[in-house]
Amino acid sequence: MAQVDVLGEFFFSRVVGMPIIDAEGKKVGRIKDMAIRWDSICPRVTGIKYAKGVQSHIDINQIESWDESGLKLKSKFSAENLTLLKNDEIYVSKWLMDKQVIDLKGSKLVRVNDIKISWVKHGETVDIILVSFDIGLRGLLRRVGMEFIAKEKESNFIGWQFVKPLESKTASLRLSQEQDHLKRMHPADIADIIEDLDHHERTDFLDNLDNQTAAEALAEVDLETQVKIIEQMDIERASDILEEMPPDEAADILGELTEQKSSELLNLMEPEEARDVRELMSYPEDTAGALMTTEYIAFPIGMTAEETINRLRELAPSAETIYYLYVIGEENESLLGVLSLRDLIVAQPNAVIGDLMNTRIISVNHHDDNRKVLEVVSKYNLLAVPVVDDQNILQGIITVDDVIETLIPNRSDLKTFSWFMPPRRPGRG
Secondary structure (H helix, E strand, C coil): CEEEEEEEEHHHHHCCCEEECCCCEEEEEEEEEEEEECCCCCCCCCCCCCCCCEEEEHHHHEEEEECEEEEEECCCCHHHHHHEEECCEEEHHHHHCEEEEEEEECCEECCCCEEEEEEEEEEEEEEEEEEEEEHHHHHHHHHHHHHHHHHCCCCCCEEHHEEEEECCCCCCEEECHHHHHHHHHHHHHHHHHHCCHHHHHHHHHHHCCCCCHHHHHHHHCCCCHHHHHHHHHCCHHHHHHHHHHHHHHHHHHEEEEEEEHHHHHHHHHCCHHHHHHHHHHHHCCCHHHHHCCCCCCCCEEHHHHHHHHHHHHHHHHHCCCCCCCEECCCCCCCCEEEHHHHHHHCCCCCEEHHHHEEECCEEEEEECCCHHHHHHHHHHHHCCCEECCCCCEEEEEEEEHHHHHHHCCCCCCHHHHHHHHCCCCCCCC
């Protein structure tokens, strides 16, 4: 392997505007931009744009020297030596600078503030390579000529070898380990990233998440953003994501869409999920029915503890909560009692849950207003409250987090929050 000699290292922000001098000492222009081809690990510069509005470039093989005074060419400047921009080439300034990329360490969006370039020679070949990009404050200040303010700070570089080549000019920059990392991130952290993206970038970002991850993250953003995202998304993908969301969350989103759009999405969803969502959408706003979710766990009164535990293993992944296990009638699903997970685990395997349940159950009617729900949850310190109809048939549950999200408009208002959240005691719901 030929030895690699580094002929020079530059920051893109520093070289833009440098004069270009030909072999006869004539100034032929200034560095306006650089054309690159990204067909290997790092992008390689293929040409220097020397004037505004031109589509032909000075080939990098024409460069004789490059220092702080400018760029000098090997020969006299001639139009015959220029090269045209190819289809597989892009401009650094236009398509890479200021691109957003996810900072995997900080779980946030960062921006390409500057780019470090290396001019190298190996054998007879000379290359100009984009080595890394600066996402830190120092890079941003360097661009505006104020790097001295942050001279004590370390630059924050990410090597281009850790970035996937752009699939299109308008695509987002993506780190090669991003996909695996996103799956390990908390949905709330992914939601923060989604909210920082503009609407074009959100679609591109969500396209790279699986349906479950996208649904969990979407459930964490505000309703207005949820609606915008679903409206702009391919309708097949949107219905897949809505299926993965809790029915109450999906119902809230669909309730904000036009009737035609909502109907189209519901028709594409699996019948069972669509039925639950339609039922929730039928309730008037500000009622317990509109606030509840149908993802609860209930068992017939005659099941044994062992049968219940085995069934619980199957149902738990799709339930909102497993702290309260509701006991219902064998025939009409009327709410008869509640069983704690602890009571179930310590019971003898052959014990019947009807003998273990607590019959002093607190519930709300599906037509109760939100104020009633708030009062019940607050008074009895419940993590979830069951919702029944006029015949005491279990319809769903309302979890405390849904109460907080819906009934307390500003969680940063600690005075209101503390009023609502008394010290925890074991719930009785």
